[in-house]
Amino acid sequence: xxxxxxxxxxxxxxxxxxxxxxxxxxxxxxxxxxxxxxxxxxxxxxxxxxxxxxxxxxxxxxxxxxxxxxxxxxxxxxxxxxxxxxxxxxxxxxxxxxxxxxxxxxxxxxxxxxxxxxxxxxxxxxxxxxxxxxxxxxxxxxxxxxxxxx
Numbered sequence: 329x330x331x332x333x334x335x336x337x338x339x340x341x342x343x344x345x346x347x348x349x350x351x352x353x354x355x356x357x358x359x360x361x362x363x364x365x366x367x368x369x370x371x372x373x374x375x376x377x378x379x380x381x382x383x384x385x386x387x388x389x390x391x392x393x394x395x396x397x398x399x400x401x402x403x404x405x406x407x408x409x410x411x412x413x414x415x416x417x418x419x420x421x422x423x424x425x426x427x428x429x430x431x432x433x434x435x436x437x438x439x440x441x442x443x444x445x446x447x448x449x450x451x452x453x454x455x456x457x458x459x460x461x462x463x464x465x466x467x468x469x470x471x472x473x474x475x476x477x478x
Contacts, residue, residue, distance in 0.1 A: 335360050336370055336377055394434060402427045 335356055342352045353367040370377075402424055409420035431437075 331360065333381065335362070335367075336374075337381060339367070339370055339374075340378065340381065391434065395431065398427050398431055398434070 338359075339352060339356060342355060343349075347355070349368075349371060353364050353371075356362070356367045357364045405420045405423045405427065409417055409424065412420055
């Protein structure tokens with residue numbers, strides 16, 4: 329079972345590297361000593377296994393890799409910001425800000441912030457509606473028709 333997972337993950341890696349299906353079949357059938365038909369079958373049924381593999385293995389691994397790289401770049405930019413000249417500091421500061429924004433988006437924190445801001449806007453809008461309704465009630469009382477005596 330482990331060999332199947334390894335073979336299929338390598339299939340995806342080779343495809344992402346730009347190899348054609350024929351080249352992938354040849355490489356994997358030689359490496360894993362499987363028939364070409366087995367590799368073609370993997371290609372035909374990838375709709376069932378690829379989402380599982382990319383979700384369980386590659387996406388988490390890729391996310392951690394990107395986070396690690398961004399943190400490394402941030403540390404380098406911070407170091408250069410502290411050591412750099414006054415003319416270079418704005419560029420390093422902008423790079424640090426861009427990296428921070430990328431991390432926020434990658435970790436899903438942006439959506440949390442947007443959700444909180446949206447809730448605050450809704451609360452403010454409901455408060456304005458309440459004030460306006462109260463104002464209209466007061467206006468109706470003041471402008472109510474006066475009954476004249478006849």
